[in-house]
Amino acid sequence: MPDKHPRPERPHLLLACHECDLVSDIMIRQDGEWHQCPRCHHALLRPAQNDQLTPALAFTALILLALSLAFPYIAFEQSGLERAMTVTDAASELAIYHHPLLAVIVIATIIVIPAFYLLSVCWIHLSLAARQHLPGSLMLARWLPRLQPWMMADVFAIAALVSLVKIIAMAHVQLLEAFWTFTGYALLLLITVTRMNTISLWQRLLGTLLQPLGTRPGLTAQAQGLIGCAWCGQLQPLGQHHCLRCSSPLHERHPFTLQRVWALLITSIIACFPAHLYPIMVTTSLGQSDPSTIIGGVMLFLDHGDWPIALVIFTASVLVPFGKIFAISWLCIAASRRNHTLDMASQMRLYRVTEWIGRWSMIDVFVVAIIVGLFQLGNILTIEPGFGGLAFSAVVIFTMLAALQFDPRLIWDQQQSPTTSPLKPETTA
Ligand SMILES: [Zn+2]
Ligand SMILES: [Zn+2]
Structure with a gap:
C-alpha cells in the first residue's frame, strides 16, 4: 500500500567536508549537479542519478571482461613465427619467471578488484531495487570507495x-577480439566509478542523514565536537x-598520521634505488642477453625517434x-607548521593531483607485463621481467598509500578557523 501521506524529506543536509572539515548546509537538488564545499571546493555530493543505468553499465562491463578473458x-x-597472448598471459608469464608477486599485482588491479567492484555495484543496486538489504550489501557498500584507487584497467589499456x-618496431602486430572488449570494459568501468557517489548511495541504502541538534554550518566539525563520516556523511x-550509521572506520586527526605518511614515503624512496638500478626487463635473442632499466627503455625509444612514447x-x-614523493613531503611539512609559502588553493590542487595521478605510474609495469606475455619465442627471442619491475611497483604502491594516508584536514587545521557566518555551498554542472 503506498503511503498517502509520505513524510516530506528534509531538503537540507548538514555535511562535513572530507577534505577541510567545514560543515555545509546543502539543499538537495535533483538536477544532477555537484555540491561543492565553499571552502576547499571539494565535490561533496552528487544527487542520485538514473537508478538503472549504473548497474546496467556495470553488468555490461562484466560481460566485456568475461569476453576479454575468453579471447586472445x-x-x-x-x-x-606467430604468437598470440591473452590478457591473463600478461600475469601468468610473470609468475613463470619467478615474479609471482608482480603477477598478483597485475591480475588483482586489472581483473580481480574491478570485477569484485562491478559485481558489488550490481548486487547493491539489486538490493535497492528489492527495497531490502540483501546479504552483504551494506558491507560491499563500505568496501566500494576503498577499492576505487586500486582499479587500473584503464592504465592497462593505455599501457597496451x-x-x-x-x-610494431619489432614485428607485425594484430589486435584481436579481447583488445577491443578489454578497452570497452576499461571505459565502462571508468564511467561506472564516476557515477558512484558514496554519500548518495548510503542515503538510498539507509535513508536520509540524521542531523545532530545545534550543528552550525560555516564552522568546522571538530570545532563543534563532531566528526563527519567520510563515506556516508553522517555527523556524530x-x-x-x-560510524554510528554505516559502521565504517572514522578518520579523526590521528597524532601519528604524518609519521605514518613519512614512513611510507621513506619506504618508497628506498624502493626507488632498486627500481632504477635493476633492469625492468631482460631481452634474450640467440643466446645474447640485453638487460634494460627504466631509463634505458626511455633512451631506446628516443634512439628510435619515438619521443612521444619516451x-x-x-x-x-x-x-x-x-x-609525488616531493609533493607529499611538501604537504606533510605544510601540515606541521603554520607558516608556509603556498596558498591553500595551490596546496589542495597539489594534494588532489597527487592523489589522482599516482596509479598512472603503473603504465611501465603493465608495458613490461604485456611485452613479457607476448615475446616468448624460445631461443630466437625471449623477454623476461627484471627485479626493477617489482621494485618500481613497490614505489607506486607505497606512494599511493602515502597519498591515501595523508589527511588534508591537517593543512586546514593550520589556518584560522572560518568565520561563523555560514558559507553557502556552491553547485556546478
Ligand atoms: Zn572542504
Ligand atoms: Zn558512515
Missing part, C-alpha cells in the same frame, strides 16, 4: 597502446571509532613518482 588479446608475427608502439560526536614513459616512471 594481441598477436604478432616475426620471421614466420604504449606497448604496441614498441612491438568526536571520540567514536566507527615522454609518456619518462613522465609516468620518473617524473610522476619523484614528483
Whole structure:
C-alpha cells in the first residue's frame, strides 16, 4: 500500500567536508549537479542519478571482461613465427619467471578488484531495487570507495597502446577480439566509478542523514565536537571509532598520521634505488642477453625517434613518482607548521593531483607485463621481467598509500578557523 501521506524529506543536509572539515548546509537538488564545499571546493555530493543505468553499465562491463578473458588479446608475427597472448598471459608469464608477486599485482588491479567492484555495484543496486538489504550489501557498500584507487584497467589499456608502439618496431602486430572488449570494459568501468557517489548511495541504502541538534554550518566539525563520516556523511560526536550509521572506520586527526605518511614515503624512496638500478626487463635473442632499466627503455625509444612514447614513459616512471614523493613531503611539512609559502588553493590542487595521478605510474609495469606475455619465442627471442619491475611497483604502491594516508584536514587545521557566518555551498554542472 503506498503511503498517502509520505513524510516530506528534509531538503537540507548538514555535511562535513572530507577534505577541510567545514560543515555545509546543502539543499538537495535533483538536477544532477555537484555540491561543492565553499571552502576547499571539494565535490561533496552528487544527487542520485538514473537508478538503472549504473548497474546496467556495470553488468555490461562484466560481460566485456568475461569476453576479454575468453579471447586472445594481441598477436604478432616475426620471421614466420606467430604468437598470440591473452590478457591473463600478461600475469601468468610473470609468475613463470619467478615474479609471482608482480603477477598478483597485475591480475588483482586489472581483473580481480574491478570485477569484485562491478559485481558489488550490481548486487547493491539489486538490493535497492528489492527495497531490502540483501546479504552483504551494506558491507560491499563500505568496501566500494576503498577499492576505487586500486582499479587500473584503464592504465592497462593505455599501457597496451604504449606497448604496441614498441612491438610494431619489432614485428607485425594484430589486435584481436579481447583488445577491443578489454578497452570497452576499461571505459565502462571508468564511467561506472564516476557515477558512484558514496554519500548518495548510503542515503538510498539507509535513508536520509540524521542531523545532530545545534550543528552550525560555516564552522568546522571538530570545532563543534563532531566528526563527519567520510563515506556516508553522517555527523556524530568526536571520540567514536566507527560510524554510528554505516559502521565504517572514522578518520579523526590521528597524532601519528604524518609519521605514518613519512614512513611510507621513506619506504618508497628506498624502493626507488632498486627500481632504477635493476633492469625492468631482460631481452634474450640467440643466446645474447640485453638487460634494460627504466631509463634505458626511455633512451631506446628516443634512439628510435619515438619521443612521444619516451615522454609518456619518462613522465609516468620518473617524473610522476619523484614528483609525488616531493609533493607529499611538501604537504606533510605544510601540515606541521603554520607558516608556509603556498596558498591553500595551490596546496589542495597539489594534494588532489597527487592523489589522482599516482596509479598512472603503473603504465611501465603493465608495458613490461604485456611485452613479457607476448615475446616468448624460445631461443630466437625471449623477454623476461627484471627485479626493477617489482621494485618500481613497490614505489607506486607505497606512494599511493602515502597519498591515501595523508589527511588534508591537517593543512586546514593550520589556518584560522572560518568565520561563523555560514558559507553557502556552491553547485556546478
Ligand atoms: Zn572542504
Ligand atoms: Zn558512515
